[in-house]
Amino acid sequence: MDTHRDAHVAAVLSLVGDVIGTKEFPASAAGYRDLLGWARASGMVRRAGVEGTGSFGAALSRYLLAQGVDVFDVNRFDRADRRRRGKSEPLDAENAARAVLSGRARVQAKTGDGPVEIARMYKLAKDSAVKARTQASACRCVPMKTSSWRTSHTRS
Numbered sequence: 001m002d003t004h005r006d007a008h009v010a011a012v013l014s015l016v017g018d019v020i021g022t023k024e025f026p027a028s029a030a031g032y033r034d035l036l037g038w039a040r041a042s043g044m045v046r047r048a049g050v051e052g053t054g055s056f057g058a059a060l061s062r063y064l065l066a067q068g069v070d071v072f073d074v075n076r077f078d079r080a081d082r083r084r085r086g087k088s089e090p091l092d093a094e095n096a097a098r099a100v101l102s103g104r105a106r107v108q109a110k111t112g113d114g115p116v117e118i119a120r121m122y123k124l125a126k127d128s129a130v131k132a133r134t135q136a137s138a139c140r141c142v143p144m145k146t147s148s149w150r151t152s153h154t155r156s
Contacts, residue, residue: 001035001050002092003027003057010035011093012042013101022090027056032063049074049100051092074099 002009008027012020020042025031039045048064050057053073061071074096 001048001057001060001096002089003050003052003055003060004089005056007031008035008057008060009089009093010039011090011097012039013094013097015101017098017101019094022093024089027060029063032060035060036064036067036069045069047072047100049096051075051096072100 001011004027006027007024008031009022009024011022014020021038023035023038025035025038036045039048047070049072050061050064051074052058053061053071061073064071
């Protein structure tokens with residue numbers, strides 16, 4: 001699968017490498033369900049190759065893993081080869097599927113639920129809190145309550 005921010009392109013290959021079909025799906029929960037349903041209409045889906053399992057393809061990878069599909073992280077292909085043959089999302093999706101079929105793609109996608117993910121979420125929350133505190137302390141637009149302010153603005 002070739003993944004992007006708004007849409008993912010999937011390609012289904014036969015066991016001998018023939019292209020059964022390619023199709024684009026929205027990058028949403030409904031799109032992931034439609035993608036897997038479309039792929040399963042062509043036969044049993046055991047493995048999937050996804051470009052960008054750590055970025056645009058992360059949610060799709062987690063969905064496929066939850067559905068029992070083995071997901072492999074596929075690296076983007078050689079730029080010189082892409083320039084020669086042209087940039088095409090269906091062709092990129094087909095190349096990702098071929099990488100899994102041939103065994104070139106060996107790295108399984110991360111599940112996103114282990115101790116490393118917990119540490120990442122902790123760091124994200126901490127960084128966000130530090131940033132908010134820094135912004136609040138740097139803001140000089142809120143008047144500070146001082147004793148002179150209280151004495152001049154209190155009711156008698």
